[in-house]
Amino acid sequence: MLGLGVQRRPLAGSQGLVVAVGAAAFALAAITGVLLVHQPKLGLLVIGAVVFLPLAFLNPPLALAAWATSAFMTSIPAFGQASNRSLYLLFIVWFGMLFARDGALRARARRQIPMLGGLVLFIAWVLLSLLWAPSPDLVKDTAINYVLSAGVFLLVTTFVLEPKHARWIAGAYVAGTALSVLSGAATGGLSTSATDLDTSSSVQGRLQGGVSDPNYLAAACVPAIMLAGGLAAKRGQPLVRFALIVAIGILAIGLAATESRGGLIAAAIVSLGALLFWRGRRLTVAVVIGIVALGAAGWFAASPSSWQRVTSAQDGGSGRTDIWQVAWRVVEAHPLDGAGLGQFPVVSQNFIREPGALSRADLIVDKHIVVHNAYLQLWAETGAIGLFLFLLLVVRSILSAHRAADRFERLGDLDTATLARAAMLALVGALTASFFLSNIDDRRLWILIALGPTLLAMTRPEEMRT
Numbered sequence: 481m482l483g484l485g486v487q488r489r490p491l492a493g494s495q496g497l498v499v500a501v502g503a504a505a506f507a508l509a510a511i512t513g514v515l516l517v518h519q520p521k522l523g524l525l526v527i528g529a530v531v532f533l534p535l536a537f538l539n540p541p542l543a544l545a546a547w548a549t550s551a552f553m554t555s556i557p558a559f560g561q562a563s564n565r566s567l568y569l570l571f572i573v574w575f576g577m578l579f580a581r582d583g584a585l586r587a588r589a590r591r592q593i594p595m596l597g598g599l600v601l602f603i604a605w606v607l608l609s610l611l612w613a614p615s616p617d618l619v620k621d622t623a624i625n626y627v628l629s630a631g632v633f634l635l636v637t638t639f640v641l642e643p644k645h646a647r648w649i650a651g652a653y654v655a656g657t658a659l660s661v662l663s664g665a666a667t668g669g670l671s672t673s674a675t676d677l678d679t680s681s682s683v684q685g686r687l688q689g690g691v692s693d694p695n696y697l698a699a700a701c702v703p704a705i706m707l708a709g710g711l712a713a714k715r716g717q718p719l720v721r722f723a724l725i726v727a728i729g730i731l732a733i734g735l736a737a738t739e740s741r742g743g744l745i746a747a748a749i750v751s752l753g754a755l756l757f758w759r760g761r762r763l764t765v766a767v768v769i770g771i772v773a774l775g776a777a778g779w780f781a782a783s784p785s786s787w788q789r790v791t792s793a794q795d796g797g798s799g800r801t802d803i804w805q806v807a808w809r810v811v812e813a814h815p816l817d818g819a820g821l822g823q824f825p826v827v828s829q830n831f832i833r834e835p836g837a838l839s840r841a842d843l844i845v846d847k848h849i850v851v852h853n854a855y856l857q858l859w860a861e862t863g864a865i866g867l868f869l870f871l872l873l874v875v876r877s878i879l880s881a882h883r884a885a886d887r888f889e890r891l892g893d894l895d896t897a898t899l900a901r902a903a904m905l906a907l908v909g910a911l912t913a914s915f916f917l918s919n920i921d922d923r924r925l926w927i928l929i930a931l932g933p934t935l936l937a938m939t940r941p942e943e944m945r946t
Contacts, residue, residue, distance in 0.1 A: 555688070
């Protein structure tokens with residue numbers, strides 16, 4: 481009898497635990513239901529936390545992919561808040577794993593020391609430029625965005641340990657961009673962006689999507705198309721391949737609907753690069769280019785005004801040429817150290833009276849607009865040092881992706897080699913689009929910058945996994 485009594489106590493305790501957990505779950509469900517009725521945004525955040533919190537601790541790479549998808553919907557308030565909170569939670573998980581002496585995390589961080597060291601130097605210099613900035617208090621959000629973007633690079637390069645994890649991240653980039661296009665079309669997002677350069681003459685109907693700006697959406701569509709092509713080249717999984725082909729069609733229409741000349745130029749450059757350098761996959765590349773061309777042609781046929789805008793050169797790039805002229809004057813005045821992070825809108829008004837006609841000085845005087853060229857803005861604000869440190873990072877990332885592709889080919893993993901080449905071309909496309917917008921602090925760009933060194937690290941013998 482005593483033995484039976486001893487056995488019953490754990491059973492009773494287990495039943496009590498089940499009842500407690502059930503009661504807690506019921507209470508949480510009831511609270512969430514009330515919030516969904518009275519405070520829908522807060523209710524959605526609670527649901528997201530309940531789902532994302534255990535995922536972040538149990539499977540950080542998958543949680544990172546989930547965050548990457550949400551990063552393309554930031555113009556929707558609920559999604560934007562959820563995306564930011566999810567990213568903060570991933571940082572907490574990363575530090576927790578670091579202090580818990582997680583061997584895989586620490587080993588990967590050590591192998592990424594050259595890239596992480598370069599990243600630290602770049603971010604340190606960017607923040608240091610605030611010391612000589614005339615109005616550093618105006619750029620708090622920009623400084624935070626740079627730090628968070630560096631954090632995204634850190635998360636990708638240390639959480640993503642296997643080829644399948646890299647496919648999750650690439651797939652999340654594709655899915656997030658496609659969902660952004662669909663959300664823009666479904667919610668009436670076909671309207672002129674408030675952040676457009678020349679809102680007075682822009683053609684109505686530019687697709688903004690979930691990122692709130694047509695040029696930023698176009699800069700995401702081009703890399704997403706390349707990544708989708710790289711993922712679709714994987715053998716097997718016909719349903720996944722079909723979904724990726726559909727996504728490419730959606731992205732092609734979305735790219736055309738943004739009416740972004742920079743995005744179309746980037747698409748043309750990466751298409752040519754893929755045909756020239758993507759050995760053994762030219763048929764796949766030709767199919768992807770064909771789908772993109774058909775999707776874009778269909779949109780332009782249905783919307784002749786869109787074609788008129790992207791082929792017109794009479795507006796000086798919607799005022800970009802004047803802004804670039806002023807930015808170059810800032811560079812000449814501060815060639816080495818720059819005017820300070822985020823200071824172009826502040827100091828540019830001091831340079832409009834110099835010799836040289838400006839037809840759109842109002843963009844600088846009235847709208848305090850940014851340079852709309854990532855490299856020129858970085859040079860004007862952080863000097864040649866900041867520009868050099870950034871270019872060093874992206875060149876090393878491109879070379880890392882190229883080396884990863886070669887190594888995976890030698891190892892017989894052709895699917896991951898294809899993904900590495902797609903990642904390389906995706907980054908080239910994003911960097912080309914950056915000639916027409918200021919997006920160095922865009923976290924989505926830093927996902928692409930991180931993929932090259934991440935894939936290269938996987939080619940080490942000790943990290944090869946089936």
